[in-house]
Amino acid sequence: MKFIDEAVIQVLAGKGGNGVASFRREKYIPRGGPDGGDGGRGGSIYAIADRNINTLIDYRFARIHRAKNGQNGQGSDRYGRSAEDIVLRMPVGTLIKNIGTEEIIADLVRDQQKVLLAKGGTGGAGNLHFKSSTNRAPRQFTLGELGQEFELKLELKVLADVGLLGMPNAGKSTLIRAVSAARPKVADYPFTTLEPNLGVIRIDANRSFVMADIPGLIEGAAEGVGLGHRFLKHLSRTRLLLHVIDMVPLDENADLVHEAHALVNELQKYDEALYQKPRWLVLNKIDMIPAEERASVCEAFAKKLGWQGSYFMISALTGEGCKQLTYAIMEYLEQNVLTLAQLESTENTEMVQEIDDQGGNTC
Numbered sequence: 001m002k003f004i005d006e007a008v009i010q011v012l013a014g015k016g017g018n019g020v021a022s023f024r025r026e027k028y029i030p031r032g033g034p035d036g037g038d039g040g041r042g043g044s045i046y047a048i049a050d051r052n053i054n055t056l057i058d059y060r061f062a063r064i065h066r067a068k069n070g071q072n073g074q075g076s077d078r079y080g081r082s083a084e085d086i087v088l089r090m091p092v093g094t095l096i097k098n099i100g101t102e103e104i105i106a107d108l109v110r111d112q113q114k115v116l117l118a119k120g121g122t123g124g125a126g127n128l129h130f131k132s133s134t135n136r137a138p139r140q141f142t143l144g145e146l147g148q149e150f151e152l153k154l155e156l157k158v159l160a161d162v163g164l165l166g167m168p169n170a171g172k173s174t175l176i177r178a179v180s181a182a183r184p185k186v187a188d189y190p191f192t193t194l195e196p197n198l199g200v201i202r203i204d205a206n207r208s209f210v211m212a213d214i215p216g217l218i219e220g221a222a223e224g225v226g227l228g229h230r231f232l233k234h235l236s237r238t239r240l241l242l243h244v245i246d247m248v249p250l251d252e253n254a255d256l257v258h259e260a261h262a263l264v265n266e267l268q269k270y271d272e273a274l275y276q277k278p279r280w281l282v283l284n285k286i287d288m289i290p291a292e293e294r295a296s297v298c299e300a301f302a303k304k305l306g307w308q309g310s311y312f313m314i315s316a317l318t319g320e321g322c323k324q325l326t327y328a329i330m331e332y333l334e335q336n337v338l339t340l341a342q343l344e345s346t347e348n349t350e351m352v353q354e355i356d357d358q359g360g361n362t363c
Helices: 057-061 172-179 230-235 256-270 294-305 322-336 346-351
Strands: 006-012 045-050 064-066 086-091 094-098 104-108 114-118 149-156 162-166 197-204 207-213 240-246 279-284 311-313
Touching (some): 006 114, 045 094, 086 094, 104 114, 240 322
Parallel strands (some): 162 240, 240 279, 279 311
Antiparallel strands (some): 045 114, 094 149
């Protein structure tokens, strides 16, 4: 299935049915009084998060979602039928914005979270409601209200604890294959990865975290070079970034230090908050460096880069150092990061509307 992470849709809730002015007419009851019923409620439109969906492709082609109108009221105290609501199933991690006002309608951060997108109109009142001691034969009734209409932008930001950041062919996809059951495409040419991939890294039966691999980032991405900045948004929900460096690039003349600084600069151009996230340095492909030289080569690179903290030496291909890396990540997450459920802000909680009975480090 093609990965689609953005879509624009239009939601139109149903109109409420009209009330009716009617009077009881039966044999031997010449003055039966008003008996006009109310109109039914128009259908509302809801969104629900579904962890079994991982793309917005359905909404790229089905853009208009219209609920039915409520039925009009009738005589003999018969109320109009309310219309059925529409429920749109979306991936967990979908951000819903009102295009007109730029207001965030909802952020679907947990499975089965349900939010109201457009409320259906209330049905009109029949003349039965206008009867009084001074108005015995009311002819008043009200029309049903119009349903809400909005144009919405859907933006999918995958939910992951750790994000992989690096130049093309740095070995990010190989790393996620080595530590999880994810099987992204791996090849010996740039931009093999064209869409985000998620992998669950399980430390033991009760401890695990999610890692996200995105397409490689290169210098000039802010101007559209390569795949641009498009996929960086999928790292916005992560708690930790791993800056993966290819220590033995295909181009022997490549300046690894310059490339590392360029990547971090692109990160800052995109989003200051993402730039400020904790970031670990992971030096990959050490299997291609003689064993007796690995420590000195990596230390010299880190010093030239100006890296102040510790770093990890791994080989995603052979698995060397990967286990130590994943255990360190798990320990960091447990000590410094709250779970997603705990991180849900009050603002997000308030945006959740329940259905009623009716319806870091720098280089």
